[in-house]
Amino acid sequence: xxxxxxxxxxxxxxxxxxxxxxxxxxxxxxxxxxxxxxxxxxxxxxxxxxxxxxxxxxxxxxxxxxxxxxxxxxxxxxxxxxxxxxxxxxxxxxxxxxxxxxxxxxxxxxxxxxxxxxxxxxxxxxxxxxxxxxxxxxxxxxxxxxxxxxxxxxxxxxxxxxxxxxxxxxxxxxxxxxxxxxxxxxxxxxxxxxxxxxxxxxxxxxxxxxxxxxxxxxxxxxxxxxxxxxxxxxxxxxxxxxxxxxxxxxxxxxxxxxxxxxxxxxxxxxxx
Ligand SMILES: NC(=O)c1ccc[n+]([C@@H]2O[C@H](COP(=O)([O-])OP(=O)(O)OC[C@H]3O[C@@H](n4cnc5c(N)ncnc54)[C@H](OP(=O)(O)O)[C@@H]3O)[C@@H](O)[C@H]2O)c1
Numbered sequence: 460x461x462x463x464x465x466x467x468x469x470x471x472x473x474x475x476x477x478x479x480x481x482x483x484x485x486x487x488x489x490x491x492x493x494x495x496x497x498x499x500x501x502x503x504x505x506x507x508x509x510x511x512x513x514x515x516x517x518x519x520x521x522x523x524x525x526x527x528x529x530x531x532x533x534x535x536x537x538x539x540x541x542x543x544x545x546x547x548x549x550x551x552x553x554x555x556x557x558x559x560x561x562x563x564x565x566x567x568x569x570x571x572x573x574x575x576x577x578x579x580x581x582x583x584x585x586x587x588x589x590x591x592x593x594x595x596x597x598x599x600x601x602x603x604x605x606x607x608x609x610x611x612x613x614x615x616x617x618x619x620x621x622x623x624x625x626x627x628x629x630x631x632x633x634x635x636x637x638x639x640x641x642x643x644x645x646x647x648x649x650x651x652x653x654x655x656x657x658x659x660x661x662x663x664x665x666x667x668x669x670x671x672x673x674x675x676x677x678x679x680x681x682x683x684x685x686x687x688x689x690x691x692x693x694x695x696x697x698x699x700x701x702x703x704x705x706x707x708x709x710x711x712x713x714x715x716x717x718x719x720x721x722x723x724x725x726x727x728x729x730x731x
Contacts, residue, residue, distance in 0.1 A: 475525065477552040479503040481534060481543075481589065482559030484511040486658030487608060490679035491556050494687065496523040503550065505530045505543055506559065534559055534585040535577045544592040551596040557586040558608040562623035562664040564730065575622045582626035587633065594637075594646065601645035604690055607634040609650045611703055615710060616719045619726030623664075627652075631696070638695040650696050651686045653677065654703035667729055674702055 478495045482488035484506035492504055496519040504512045509531035516527035530546060532539040547555065560582045563570055590605055597603030612620060613627030634650035641648055655661075655675050661668045677700045685699030698707045710718055 476500045476554065477502070477550065478554035478556065479505065479530075479543075479547060479550070479552045479593075480556040480558060481505045481585070482608075483515065484508045486660060487653065487656060487679045487682055488556070488558040489515060490683045491558060491606075491686075492519060492527070494680070494683050495554070496525050496527065498687075499523065499525060500554065501525050502527040503530050503546065503552070504528070505532055505534070507531060507533045534589075535580045540585055540588060544588055547589060547592040548596065551600075552593065553602065554604045554606070555589060555593045556606045556608070557589055558606075559585065560608060560626075562612075562620060562660065562666070564620055564623075564664050564666045564726075566619060567621045570622075578622050579626055582623070583629050586630060590637070594641075597646045598641070598644050603645075604647040604649070605634075605637070606649045606651055606686055606690065609634065609652050611652050611654045611698065611707060613652065614707060615722055617726065618719070618723035619730060620666075635695050647690060647693055649686065649690055649694060651682070651689075652696060652698045652703070652707070653682045654698075654700060654706065656682050667731075670728075677703070 476499070478500040480488050480491045480495070480502065483492045483504035488506065492502055492515060495502060502519065502525065504516055504527060506512055509529060512529040512531060516529050519525060519527045530543055532543050534540050534543065561578060563574055563578055586607055593603070593605065607630050609630040610627040612624045613631045615624070617624030631650045631652065634648050637648040654677065655668065655671060656677050656679055658679055682699045686697050689697035698704050713721070
């Protein structure tokens with residue numbers, strides 16, 4: 460990701476656009492921040508790990524000549540989330556990337572309930588609240604965009620990953636609905652549905668993925684490039700990567716019960 464670009468003069472190309480990215484400390488969120496800085500967006504970077512965010516902000520400012528501010532917040536905690544909501548309403552960015560999220564793996568009846576609820580708080584509640592904080596000003600201005608990072612996992616029931624798949628089904632449905640509500644408003648809403656992407660996600664979820672073939676994976680940078688290209692086209696849904704698009708279309712032809720059982724079998728084998 461490192462290049463030795465000369466930073467352009469501040470505002471050399473007119474007033475810069477502004478974006479707030481959640482989950483920007485690593486993975487897909489950090490890749491969004493990197494690409495948006497190259498595209499001359501000023502940034503607010505949100506995640507829990509302030510040190511990582513500060514290091515990224517400094518690097519992007521030095522490389523791309525943009526302004527990058529850090530808002531360290533745990534988006535599961537209502538009071539910390541409220542700070543980010545207030546900042547969104549006040550700063551009124553051109554783009555919000557609701558990317559922060561995590562997954563849990565295992566039989567639901569055995570998983571820690573508080574962690575499952577936190578997963579819903581982050582993947583769903585924070586995304587809804589942040590969207591609501593930013594949209595009124597975007598609609599008023601007739602311009603802006605929200606990218607909600609969902610997952611291919613939201614396309615089917617995901618046994619042994621039940622809460623995660625359900626949160627992502629919510630995110631995709633919610634985003635598609637907003638896309639239609641805002642169709643004539645000048646505001647774009649996209650659901651981004653990545654498949655397996657090389658980040659810290661799988662390790663944090665404690666899922667074994669070493670048996671997956673290389674072609675199943677994408678880089679976070681390629682996911683972000685596909686998302687921003689789809690945003691230009693005004694697409695409601697972005698499924699990045701040919702392999703993921705084939706999977707997404709092919710699974711629609713598999714009867715629902717069979718698909719459910721096949722995914723459950725895969726889930727069981729990933730835990731062995
Ligand atoms: N990787 C994949 O295969 C894959 C596939 C489909 C969809 N996705 C989705 O892509 C999004 C990004 O995931 P990733 O793959 O980049 O995972 P990742 O590498 O684990 O990054 C997750 C990001 O979310 C932040 N985060 C986690 N909990 C948070 C909290 N309570 N409050 C604020 N920020 C929090 C993390 O930062 P801190 O730890 O510093 O807070 C980190 O920046 C997620 O929504 C995920 O569901 C990923």
